[in-house]
Amino acid sequence: MNKYCFPKKKFLSKKTILVTGASDGIGKTASIYYAKYGANLILLGRNLNKLQQVKSHILEKCFFRVEIQIFEIDLLNINESKCLHLVKVIKNSFPYINGILHNASILGENNPIINYSSVIWQNVFKVNIYSVFLLTKFLLPLILESVNGSIILTSSNVVKKGKANLGAYTTSKFATEGFMKVLHEEYRNSSVRVNCINPGRVRTKMRITSFQNEKKKLFLTREIMPVYLYLMSDESIKDSGKVFNCQELIK
Numbered sequence: 016m017n018k019y020c021f022p023k024k025k026f027l028s029k030k031t032i033l034v035t036g037a038s039d040g041i042g043k044t045a046s047i048y049y050a051k052y053g054a055n056l057i058l059l060g061r062n063l064n065k066l067q068q069v070k071s072h073i074l075e076k077c078f079f080r081v082e083i084q085i086f087e088i089d090l091l092n093i094n095e096s097k098c099l100h101l102v103k104v105i106k107n108s109f110p111y112i113n114g115i116l117h118n119a120s121i122l123g124e125n126n127p128i129i130n131y132s133s134v135i136w137q138n139v140f141k142v143n144i145y146s147v148f149l150l151t152k153f154l155l156p157l158i159l160e161s162v163n164g165s166i167i168l169t170s171s172n173v174v175k176k177g178k179a180n181l182g183a184y185t186t187s188k189f190a191t192e193g194f195m196k197v198l199h200e201e202y203r204n205s206s207v208r209v210n211c212i213n214p215g216r217v218r219t220k221m222r223i224t225s226f227q228n229e230k231k232k233l234f235l236t237r238e239i240m241p242v243y244l245y246l247m248s249d250e251s252i253k254d255s256g257k258v259f260n261c262q263e264l265i266k
């Protein structure tokens with residue numbers, strides 16, 4: 016499909032995009048590619064050093080003159096006052112946000128529900144879905160200030176069929192798709208669009224540490240970037256309420 020090829024240069028210029036989990040894996044690569052295509056960035060992560068390295072990498076490559084703000088936040092401990100502070104910091108540099116990529120997630124433990132730690136279950140829900148709710152709630156006014164805002168959430172193959180022994184992660188990804196559908200309905204008559212990306216099987220820290228003996232072919236993070244770029248660009252303004260499955264779209 017042509018629209019999932021790498022697009023012409025700078026088609027995200029004048030856009031400001033916030034990425035969660037920007038310090039590693041898919042979020043790091045998406046941040047690099049968004050800058051490569053001209054976007055200003057707000058990078059969220061729990062490790063300031065790693066975020067600074069991503070920022071330096073982007074600035075060293077000197078793609079374009081992009082502005083990059085980094086914000087250290089552990090999504091495990093996110094609350095309303097941290098969100099208010101984030102909004103205040105963003106407003107010092109940017110009048111609005113054009114896009115949010117909710118990308119950060121944790122897998123939790125590998126255990127059947129009968130043995131699943133209730134603390135870990137709660138933590139997975141805090142990072143994977145409660146933070147998505149809070150960040151969306153507080154950032155929506157900034158998105159609504161922009162024209163054609165795009166909110167992307169991150170789903171997974173586990174939603175196709177409940178994945179045994181990954182109960183919290185799987186349930187949080189079902190909730191992610193539910194959240195996307197609700198938000199899509201709430202903004203149906205606005206220019207804001209809300210979609211999920213299911214990245215498929217991608218070679219990242221999360222994948223390698225959790226599925227060590229996996230034999231199936233894995234995407235490199237950069238291979239799935241056309242979908243991440245498409246959904247942040249104005250090419251996708253008519254798309255909302257959908258799940259974009261990279262395994263089906265990127266051949």
Ligand code: NAP
Nearest residue numbers: 036038039040041089090091119120169216217219220221
């Ligand atoms: P990853 O390599 O583990 O990266 C996850 C990112 O989230 C990292 O930047 C990590 O920060 C950040 N993060 C984790 N916990 C956080 C917290 N408490 N507060 C703030 N940031 C936190 O994972 P990935 O494979 O790129 O996954 C990205 C997204 O794709 C996730 O939503 C995942 O569920 C989804 N996904 C991935 C695959 C796959 O095959 N890789 C398949 C389906 C769906 P640190 O750098 O500090 O660890």
